[in-house]
Every structure is written in C-alpha cells, then in structure tokens.
Amino acid sequence: MADSLVIAGRTFASRLIVGTGKYPSHAIMRAAHEASGAEMVTVAVRRVDISRKTESLLDYIDTAKIFLLPNTAACYTAEDAIRTARLGRDAGMSNWVKLEVIGDEQTLFPDNEGLLEATRVLVKEGFVVLPYTSDDPVMCRKLAEAGAAAVMPLGAPIGSGLGIQNPNNIRIIREQAKVPVIVDAGVGTASDAAVAMELGADGVLMNTAIAGATDPVMMARAMRLAVEAGRLAYLAGRIARKSYATASSPLHGVVGS
Amino acid sequence: MTIKLNGDPHEIPQPLSVSALLDTLAIDARRVAVELNLAVVKKAAYDTSVITDGDEVEIVNFVGGG
Numbered sequence: 006m007a008d009s010l011v012i013a014g015r016t017f018a019s020r021l022i023v024g025t026g027k028y029p030s031h032a033i034m035r036a037a038h039e040a041s042g043a044e045m046v047t048v049a050v051r052r053v054d055i056s057r058k059t060e061s062l063l064d065y066i067d068t069a070k071i072f073l074l075p076n077t078a079a080c081y082t083a084e085d086a087i088r089t090a091r092l093g094r095d096a097g098m099s100n101w102v103k104l105e106v107i108g109d110e111q112t113l114f115p116d117n118e119g120l121l122e123a124t125r126v127l128v129k130e131g132f133v134v135l136p137y138t139s140d141d142p143v144m145c146r147k148l149a150e151a152g153a154a155a156v157m158p159l160g161a162p163i164g165s166g167l168g169i170q171n172p173n174n175i176r177i178i179r180e181q182a183k184v185p186v187i188v189d190a191g192v193g194t195a196s197d198a199a200v201a202m203e204l205g206a207d208g209v210l211m212n213t214a215i216a217g218a219t220d221p222v223m224m225a226r227a228m229r230l231a232v233e234a235g236r237l238a239y240l241a242g243r244i245a246r247k248s249y250a251t252a253s254s255p256l257h258g259v260v261g262s
Numbered sequence: 263m264t265i266k267l268n269g270d271p272h273e274i275p276q277p278l279s280v281s282a283l284l285d286t287l288a289i290d291a292r293r294v295a296v297e298l299n300l301a302v303v304k305k306a307a308y309d310t311s312v313i314t315d316g317d318e319v320e321i322v323n324f325v326g327g328g
Contacts, residue, residue, distance in 0.1 A: 025326040051322060051325045053323050055267060055268060092297060095302050097324065163328065190328075
C-alpha cells in the first residue's frame with residue numbers, strides 16, 4: 006500500500022514540501038524542485054512591480070504536477086494574514102494557505118494568539134489552513150480544534166539551519182495531534198529532515214536548507230532521500246536505547262573456549 | 263484623477279474597470295489578484311468593477327517564498 010501524505014482529502018506521494026524563495030535562479034529552483042520530488046511548494050503573495058517587467062515565478066513551476074501553497078509570510082497581525090490569504094486564494098485558485106502570523110522580527114517566531122484568531126476566521130471562510138506555529142503541543146491542539154487541516158510546528162527558527170531543537174515536543178505533538186504534523190522551518194541538512202520524520206512527523210517543509218546550499222539541486226535530492234529514509238525508519242520501528250552492549254554474534258562456539 | 267496603486271499615487275485619465283487598468287499596465291489578469299478598497303475583486307468582476315478617483319488598489323502576484 007502506498008504510504009501517502011493526505012491533507013484535507015488531498016493525497017501527496019511525497020512528504021517533502023519545499024519553498025520557492027532565495028534560489029540563485031528560477032532555473033535552479035525548477036531543477037531543485039524536480040530533484041526533491043516535492044508535489045507541493047510554498048509561494049509568497051507580494052505587490053506586482055508596476056515599474057518594471059519581471060519574470061513570473063509561475064513560468065518555472067509546472068502547476069500540473071506541483072500544488073501551490075500560498076503563504077502569509079511577513080504578516081504581523083491576524084488582519085493582515087487574513088487579507089493576504091484572501092488575495093492568495095484569488096491569485097492561485099485554491100483555498101489552501103500556509104498561515105503565518107509573525108510575532109517577532111528577529112526570531113520570526115509565530116504570534117500564536119493572532120494565529121489562532123486568523124485560523125478561526127479563515128476556516129469559517131472555507132480555507133484549508135496549515136498554520137506555522139511553535140513546537141508547543143497545547144498550541145497545536147488548539148489549532149487543530151479550531152479547524153486547521155494540519156499543524157506545522159517549527160523545528161528551529163526560520164532559515165536558521167539549527168535542526169530539530171525540541172525533538173521531544175515534536176514527538177508529543179505527533180502522538181496527540183489528530184491532524185497531520187508538518188515540521189516547518191529549522192532544517193539545515195539531510196539528517197535534520199530524517200530526524201523530523203523519525204520522530205513521526207507526517208512531512209517536512211523547508212526552503213533555505215535547499216535554496217541556500219552550495220548545490221541546491223544536490224541538496225534537494227539529499228532531502229528527498231532523507232525524508233524517505235526517516236519515514237521508513239519511523240514505520241520500521243527502531244530498537245530501544247540501552248546503556249550497555251548486546252552482542253550481535255553468537256556467544257557460544259567461540260574458538261578456544 | 264489619482265488613485266493609490268500598490269501604495270503609490272497613480273494617475274488615471276477617467277474611471278477604469280479593473281480589466282482596463284490591468285491592460286494599461288500590461289499585466290496578465292490570470293496571474294494576479296486585485297484588491298479594491300480592501301476587498302478582493304473576483305476575476306469574474308474585473309470588467310464590471312470600476313476604479314475611480316481616490317480608490318486604493320492593490321495588485322499582487324506570487325513570488326518566491328518559504
């Protein structure tokens with residue numbers, strides 16, 4: 006049976022979600038998307054530059070194969086996030102949103118109070134809401150109860166590459182959540198993505214770890230493999246941790262015994 | 263007459279539909295979303311929604327992001 010990620014009734018064969026920001030070029034982004042195997046990518050909603058013609062991002066995304074997830078990045082109030090979500094819905098023709106309400110400029114940590122408020126409003130308007138939140142099991146539960154289609158706790162600050170800072174919380178969030186858990190932000194390298202998946206995350210969302218790598222296309226492939234490896238390890242059921250050794254070879258029949 | 267377009271003053275000769283404004287700016291209507299005085303204008307209403315003096319218009323599209 007295929008092990009797919011299902012969010013709000015939509016099925017994704019890949020558990021890796023990637024961004025579209027900060028790549029050296031649109032062409033490299035497209036190649037990285039291909040190498041990542043991702044079927045969903047995040048995009049930001051911004052004012053059109055009236056003064057000059059710019060290349061459209063959408064010329065480099067095959068929307069027949071890749072689902073667009075508009076975000077509300079850089080919104081600091083529920084009101085601005087709701088407004089941006091509505092614009093994103095109209096620009097993209099889907100009712101999905103990666104909901105961000107940022108609470109602090111330096112850490113880009115979420116303002117969970119505003120996030121919960123915006124989630125309630127957008128769910129009522131028929132949006133499929135995927136909120137970027139703290140690695141806080143109680144907050145994740147409240148968001149799910151408010152109708153979020155998934156919860157997206159951070160592994161570490163956005164773009165920090167620090168890896169999963171609070172693995173135990175991610176594990177608890179997964180154990181308690183009744184919706185998919187996507188670890189969003191903080192991944193620096195492939196092992197971080199594998200750790201997130203081994204903890205039971207249903208998916209991982211990342212941008213900078215791929216876009217900022219020296220070779221983004223190679224890193225995209227590494228992330229694809231890491232997410233698959235981590236998922237398999239989680240499903241396979243790892244051995245218990247023990248303080249002392251247990252021999253792997255037979256103890257009897259040793260020569261000279 | 264002057265409207266506020268993406269935060270900046272912008273002159274239009276007479277009231278314009280959203281479609282006409284996008285045409286004058288050479289913007290592909292399929293790839294943007296438009297807000298008129300804080301409310302999203304649905305694509306089906308681009309021909310009938312009229313922008314006039316003092317209106318605030320936001321035209322957005324998708325850019326790279328995480």
